[in-house]
Amino acid sequence: MSEIKKKDERIRLKDIAVLANVSAGTVDRVIHNRGGVAPESKKRIEEILSELNFKPNKMAQLLATKKGYKLVVLLPEAVRGDYWWDIIKGIKRAEEEVADYHVKTEILRFNQYSMESFASLAQRLLELNPAGVLMAPFFRREVLRLTKELEERSIPFVFVDSNVESVNSLAYYGQQSHQSGYVAAKIMLTKLEQFSTILLVHMLRTGSSAISSNQTTKREEGFLAYLEKYSLESFYRIIRVDLHAEDESGNEEKLDGVFNQNPDIRGIIMFNSRIYRIADFLEKRGIRNIRAIGYDLLERNVHYLKNGMVECLIAQRPQLQGYYGLTALARHLAFKQPSKPICYMPIDILFKENINDYKVYPFDVE
């Protein structure tokens, strides 16, 4: 004679078992997708589970569970305040939360401009024989090689930042690059006097020009798509300039040249996170009648947003990518819980006026 839960007590696994006319063991098997349950039992139990919105008692879970998982994260090297730094921030946060589930994390950082670096860390990763992998997929060929091996070993993996669709990842958490370019265009153009010139700034790396990032390309496409959509191409003149990441003085010269030849530039946009470089330049030259738009809340970008040199920054919550990427893995491993395969981040629009208390919860509080 087992009693079902008393009034307003929390539902336990045992209660589910009683209601479904099975034992606790069976319910547990269903919850963890551990197999060996008759289809009809499974269905019945699942119905009750979802109907009662059963949430296992975390304390009991943690106390009872013994096995641990080692996850490995493969990301570009990060420096304080940049985009990857924020992703790692999210990962750290997730780490704290899943530490209770005996999940441990190791982060490998590669040089994002060196394929060799990526490849050798991929090798190292495999040697660590992780239970799951979180990675930013750079260098397509290497990524394919790595994921092939992971699939063979049945090691689940998650992508952040950008996606590789042809591969069977557990999940992808990332940006909507095209759409964010579209948003940037909207902001740029509602602001701009007609028949002026807009400068698109590209930033190349010597020796790796091939890898003009997927993200930035898509953002630019989105930007242009907006112009086309609203048939604005004839009202604005779009020009481009290619800068080189390593060549500061060369860049200045180039920009000087561009500005001399195009005195009617009123808007500047960069599709990567380096708009602060442009702001540096503008500030140096004392140019203040130009609206600059950029991406990502690097500290230096935020600085220029606050002081007005940059008009608008667009951000896509990198912290969440790391956070949700890691928790997705942990949930998959520890609880066999499914994840949404693709999850896009919101596109945040930041002006001087709303940057101040901008925080990405729960990463920037407490």
Next chain:
Amino acid sequence: MSEIKKKDERIRLKDIAVLANVSAGTVDRVIHNRGGVAPESKKRIEEILSELNFKPNKMAQLLATKKGYKLVVLLPEAVRGDYWWDIIKGIKRAEEEVADYHVKTEILRFNQYSMESFASLAQRLLELNPAGVLMAPFFRREVLRLTKELEERSIPFVFVDSNVESVNSLAYYGQQSHQSGYVAAKIMLTKLEQFSTILLVHMLRTGSSAISSNQTTKREEGFLAYLEKYSLESFYRIIRVDLHAEDESGNEEKLDGVFNQNPDIRGIIMFNSRIYRIADFLEKRGIRNIRAIGYDLLERNVHYLKNGMVECLIAQRPQLQGYYGLTALARHLAFKQPSKPICYMPIDILFKENINDYKVYPFDVE
């Protein structure tokens, strides 16, 4: 023959017991200062305890302990899709998470236009003798009376939505109303042709005109502050109209009148969440050359944002207010963890172009 902990395993109460040559029960008595232990045993145990720096396993503690906390939430009545609804969504989410800590929640909903309603529920709240309180402080006098009593009983309380600074609350999670009005103005004015008219729409309740909400007042102040800051007062004509929440046809008449007398209206803003009412009207009349800006992501507002009748919506993550408010209380009670006393929500700017994957994590995913 009991074995003491294996290598690098965490020390358990039981290990202490073995080392002190007593049973677990006795150690437990010492730890909880529950008395009935021989002085020398006590001393010996305490020494071992501090020497090994014993920390009881939180999980096991929470699992074993029976005592729980009852929290009471005092909020205005909410209807699906409105602002308070989202706050409650966050509270529900937090509720699930803290249920493991034996924290229970009861929500009391008052009529936000009736002081009597607030007062009587405040009374009811006190009768429930909660361990902590989360509330939206309406009706200053009543709030002060309530919080005074709570302070006397040492019951911690948290404010959401708006703050009452003169009172010693555990924390406040809420909006930056003034600043969000400022942001609204920025968006309105960068968009607008000069020397046109901007219509500020107020929505009154019959019988409660006195309580024009604190939030909306501050938003309007922020809006006007922006104009002043950039000396734009002379470039735009600001007019106002007062509508009545209950009088739909009367409102239409009024609006018709306003539009007839002011054919140069190019911008409309409402400082509460009812901009959809204006959008209803504009759509009905087929007026499409006006930029409307409003607050909060009510379903109906989002609808009009997507179809272009509303240009921009400003949101302040009400879910987070509820979520963090409740977890702050729970953490304070169950773990004695401190909270930041004041925590402002980010001001989110939503256009048609970035509304689509806008989600407030972790409320809208999984």
Next chain:
DNA sequence: TATAATTTTGTGCTCGTACACAAGTTGCAC
């Protein structure tokens, strides 16, 4: 139809702590 193979389900112990209750010890009065 009996028996083996397989699928499905139930049982019981575990995790580390709390706490009620039982049991043991001591001292003192008679």
Next chain:
DNA sequence: GTGCAACTTGTGTACGAGCACAAAATTATA
């Protein structure tokens, strides 16, 4: 020496879920 109270200590079960293993039910095979 017995009885009894006060003090001290030990024991057992509960908490809720995980998981290995036992047991039962079903299906396949001879």
